[in-house]
Amino acid sequence: MRAILIGFMGSGKTTVGRLLAAALATKHADLDDLIVQRAGQPITAIFDQHGEAYFRQLEQRTLANAIHQPGILSTGGGTPTIDSNAAILTASPVPVIWLEASDQTILQRVQNDDQRPLVNELDTQALLALKQRRAALYARAADLVIQTDQLAPQQIVTRIQTWLGERRVAAQA
Ligand SMILES: Nc1ncnc2c1ncn2[C@@H]1O[C@H](COP(=O)(O)OP(=O)(O)O)[C@@H](O)[C@H]1O
Numbered sequence: 001m002r003a004i005l006i007g008f009m010g011s012g013k014t015t016v017g018r019l020l021a022a023a024l025a026t027k028h029a030d031l032d033d034l035i036v037q038r039a040g041q042p043i044t045a046i047f048d049q050h051g052e053a054y055f056r057q058l059e060q061r062t063l064a065n066a067i068h069q070p071g072i073l074s075t076g077g078g079t080p081t082i083d084s085n086a087a088i089l090t091a092s093p094v095p096v097i098w099l100e101a102s103d104q105t106i107l108q109r110v111q112n113d114d115q116r117p118l119v120n121e122l123d124t125q126a127l128l129a130l131k132q133r134r135a136a137l138y139a140r141a142a143d144l145v146i147q148t149d150q151l152a153p154q155q156i157v158t159r160i161q162t163w164l165g166e167r168r169v170a171a172q173a
């Protein structure tokens with residue numbers, strides 16, 4: 001992988017990852033899509049029929065495999081909150097980019113989408129409490145943080161490309 005995107009549900013990992021991969025003319029992998037392929041059922045059905053713990057097992061195995069593939073990886077919002085996943089992210093030389101967004105932005109983006117089991121299950125207060133708890137874990141895993149509230153997806157892509165370019169130059173110096 002050339003870059004890994006992390007952040008809360010609705011922060012734009014899937015959207016930005018796809019655009020970033022296109023801009024870099026490389027592949028895009030979305031961890032949730034890989035899990036759905038592996039399980040043969042949508043995320044909501046995995047949670048309903050097997051529970052979150054089973055989803056997390058699939059997520060861990062899928063991450064361990066995906067990290068060695070080329071391209072851009074968009075994770076799920078819970079990925080870095082599992083210790084073994086955080087260890088994989090930290091051990092890997094691949095840069096980890098945290099897409100940050102305010103509570104208000106996140107709520108606007110996820111509230112009318114029924115494809116996220118945790119959004120369906122938690123009320124607003126509990127969802128925002130989860131976001132707050134996870135922030136420290138995202139911060140620990142991240143090499144770059146981008147505050148995305150005022151940025152369109154393509155602007156975020158440009159920022160990431162600039163940062164990756166600077167990083168490459170610094171590594172060569
Ligand atoms: N920077 C942005 N500005 C406006 N809308 C965005 C932005 N990033 C993502 N979105 C929208 O927010 C929703 C959630 O984005 P998504 O990429 O699925 O997030 P994630 O994968 O982090 O859960 C989608 O409807 C997407 O179009």
Ligand SMILES: O=C(O)C1=C[C@@H](OP(=O)(O)O)[C@@H](O)[C@H](O)C1
Pocket residue numbers: 007008009010013014032043075076077078079115116117118
């Ligand atoms: O935050 C989470 O625990 C989850 C986030 C989702 O991905 P997105 O962050 O892409 O919505 C998906 O992995 C699953 O619903 C669990």
Ligand SMILES: [Mg+2]
Pocket residue numbers: 013014015030032074075076
């Ligand atoms: Mg996503």
